[in-house]
Amino acid sequence: MTTTPVHHLPPAYEPTAEITALIARRVPGLCLEAPFYTSEDMLAIDISEIFAKHWIFVATDAEIPEPGDYLTISVGPHSVILLRDDDEEISALHNVCRHRGARILNDPSGSVGNLVCGYHHWTYGSDGSLLHADSQPKDFDKTLFGLRKVAVQSVAGLIFICLSNAPPEDFASVATRIEPYLAPHQLRRTKVAAQVDLVEDGNWKLVMENNRECYHCDGHPELSCSLFPTYGYEPDGLPPRLRPAYDRYLAAEADLIQRCMEHDLPYQQIQELRGRATGFRIQREPMDGAGASFSPDGTPLSSKLLGELTEPTLGRLSMHWQPNAWFHVLSDHAVTFSVLPLAPNKTLLRTTWLVHEDAVEGEDYDLEDLKRVWQRTNEQDQTFVRRAQLGVTSPAYIPGPYAPNEYQVEDFCSWYIERLRVGTGMEGES
Ligand code: 3BY
Numbered sequence: 001m002t003t004t005p006v007h008h009l010p011p012a013y014e015p016t017a018e019i020t021a022l023i024a025r026r027v028p029g030l031c032l033e034a035p036f037y038t039s040e041d042m043l044a045i046d047i048s049e050i051f052a053k054h055w056i057f058v059a060t061d062a063e064i065p066e067p068g069d070y071l072t073i074s075v076g077p078h079s080v081i082l083l084r085d086d087d088e089e090i091s092a093l094h095n096v097c098r099h100r101g102a103r104i105l106n107d108p109s110g111s112v113g114n115l116v117c118g119y120h121h122w123t124y125g126s127d128g129s130l131l132h133a134d135s136q137p138k139d140f141d142k143t144l145f146g147l148r149k150v151a152v153q154s155v156a157g158l159i160f161i162c163l164s165n166a167p168p169e170d171f172a173s174v175a176t177r178i179e180p181y182l183a184p185h186q187l188r189r190t191k192v193a194a195q196v197d198l199v200e201d202g203n204w205k206l207v208m209e210n211n212r213e214c215y216h217c218d219g220h221p222e223l224s225c226s227l228f229p230t231y232g233y234e235p236d237g238l239p240p241r242l243r244p245a246y247d248r249y250l251a252a253e254a255d256l257i258q259r260c261m262e263h264d265l266p267y268q269q270i271q272e273l274r275g276r277a278t279g280f281r282i283q284r285e286p287m288d289g290a291g292a293s294f295s296p297d298g299t300p301l302s303s304k305l306l307g308e309l310t311e312p313t314l315g316r317l318s319m320h321w322q323p324n325a326w327f328h329v330l331s332d333h334a335v336t337f338s339v340l341p342l343a344p345n346k347t348l349l350r351t352t353w354l355v356h357e358d359a360v361e362g363e364d365y366d367l368e369d370l371k372r373v374w375q376r377t378n379e380q381d382q383t384f385v386r387r388a389q390l391g392v393t394s395p396a397y398i399p400g401p402y403a404p405n406e407y408q409v410e411d412f413c414s415w416y417i418e419r420l421r422v423g424t425g426m427e428g429e430s
């Protein structure tokens with residue numbers, strides 16, 4: 001006899017009284033209290049309230065170029081199959097067999113025809129529909145046992161998923177606004193030149209917070225060839241030593257705006273990092289030196305520009321995404337960064353370098369040169385994050401104040417606390 005399956009979500013995670021108190025008493029302008037970075041209970045609530053209820057960035061179209069290509073993405077206890085289906089569309093499916101629950105795909109990436117569970121060989125199509133289940137009664141209704149779908153959207157070649165059955169609806173308007181900035185770079189017509197997974201010895205929020213400020217950027221000698229040291233400062237808050245760099249920045253910004261207008265490219269900042277479920281910031285920013293790429297002198301690192309672009313010097317299209325990503329999209333290549341928690345004090349940072357699909361390694365670009373700045377920067381940040389985790393784990397830690405040029409760290413923490421308060425019923429949706 002066929003039993004009609006009952007779809008039910010796991011029970012909502014109930015925060016402990018201690019966690020509720022921590023969320024309620026967070027003081028704006030100060031770092032978070034230690035348990036936000038160290039507690040197993042807090043990680044569980046981060047996964048259920050933040051990672052499972054918001055749109056998170058997990059991959060690029062270029063990572064699954066052909067029908068059948070797949071990735072498996074782990075988000076806490078969830079495993080999601082990202083697959084290019086037979087119609088060349090991207091689908092996202094829970095990697096959980098509808099028979100007795102076995103994990104179906106067990107490699108991080110690969111290529112498949114149908115999806116075959118290795119336990120009792122239930123066989124699913126690339127759209128998740130159940131095609132075959134051996135030895136079932138005659139009235140067994142296969143249509144009731146397709147793989148459960150995960151919400152997925154590719155925006156100009158960047159893939160976002162949401163594990164919730166009711167994903168935040170503001171994503172559509174965000175996608176509409178970021179698409180015109182990204183589209184000219186045609187990320188769907190790129191290939192992966194390199195991908196590096198770095199496991200950081202720190203909580204995922206320390207990894208994100210570190211990305212959201214450049215107060216520490218004198219620790220990045222390679223990056224400072226292309227990133228202005230004035231990042232995050234308001235003109236009236238500039239230390240005098242940065243005045244010459246700021247004048248250089250203003251000149252480069254004026255040049256960049258001119259070029260964007262000539263090429264009809266949007267460049268203005270949109271900054272909505274808090275006060276909404278899908279928080280983001282996008283803008284085109286000038287780069288130091290020759291202004292084209294992350295090379296020692298700022299000249300391009302790949303001679304084949306992305307898409308149909310003809311202008312190499314377009315600065316960096318920079319996008320920050322709450323809760324888990326940032327992006328640098330240049331004229332000659334793009335770099336994406338995705339952050340996923342592994343444990344309270346362990347985080348996966350996945351960095352992906354994309355070049356034009358026809359660019360040839362060794363001819364159009366040198367792989368080591370292409371990777372150098374962000375590989376070194378990530379390693380330097382890894383050290384900062386490790387030290388921060390060690391410090392916040394000490395009983396002597398007391399949350400300190402953010403400086404004005406760390407305003408995006410405050411925006412990140414405020415967004416995070418807002419979302420926990422909304423998710424746990426402490427306050428209504430704003
Ligand atoms: O991601 C950014 O925009 C910059 C680069 C380095 C630090 N961060 C603020």
Ligand code: FES
Binds near residue numbers: 097099118119
């Ligand atoms: Fe997948 Fe049995 S658990 S076929």
